[in-house]
Amino acid sequence: MSEKPAKPQVRNEQRCDQILTAATTCFRQYGFHKASMSIIAKEASMSVGHIYHYFENKESIITAISEKDQAKHNEMFAKFIAAEDPLESMLDHLDEGMNDCTNREQTTLMLEVWAEASRNISLHQILSKFDEEIRDQLTEIIAKSIAANHLPSKSKEELKTKANMMMAMFEGIMLRSHMNPEMNPHLLIGELRTLIKALILT
Structure with missing residues (x-):
């Protein structure tokens, strides 16, 4: 029996993914x-039209790529926020964050896009929107972590500053993974765990 043709919506999603994969490359x-x-x-084996x-x-393509990345962050952050102790939940998933920050293909794309955003106002606005969303979610996670550990609010x-510092740590690891690809990410996780706990709980 021959397979049924894909529905239009499925075909559209497949085409979009095909384009995004090609654009990323x-x-x-x-x-x-x-x-x-x-x-x-x-690269996508399609016509320009x-x-x-x-x-x-291209900005709309970057927006779509960022939306997919944002959806991944949203799913993970939702787990942290729903946990009894968001900090412990976040630390338990630290290896996933480290893998993202040291994935050569992923970080190469991010560094390239950030560099272009310094010259492209439209692209800068797109990235700033997603950056703000991540920062706001991290701020909520930090606030709930402080409350879960019965510390003064x-x-x-102050919460936004802590969120900015945490984002700076992960973004710095992205850069270090390029400048020093020989560094051991598994050893970094221990150091990062200590820094994050100190940042949130003090």
Whole structure:
């Protein structure tokens, strides 16, 4: 028996994923600026017009890539927030965060996109929106962690500062993984665990 043809919505999702995968490869290989829509189309084995049917421009492609990444963060953060002690839940999943920060393909893409965002106002606004969402969720996780450990509450500004510091630590690991690819991420987890506990509980 022959397989039924994919439904239009499924086909659209598959096409979008195909384009996003191709764009990710091209952004890493050529850089955001040099990865033209024609290059992305060739990598995706599609026509340029077909890609424009799904995405208006490269910024909209980056938005879609960021949305997928954001959805992954949202799912994990929801688990932390729902836990009896969000801090312990977060520390239990620290190896996953370390894997993301030291994944060569993923971090190469992020560094390239960040570099382009320093010159591209539209792209900077897109990334700033997602950055703010992550920061707000981390702020909530930190506040609930402090409450779960029966510590004095912090001001909103203090909580945001702690969230910014935590994000800076993970972003710094991304950079270090490129500058020093020989570093041992498993050893870093122990040090990072100590730093995060000190950051949240003091």
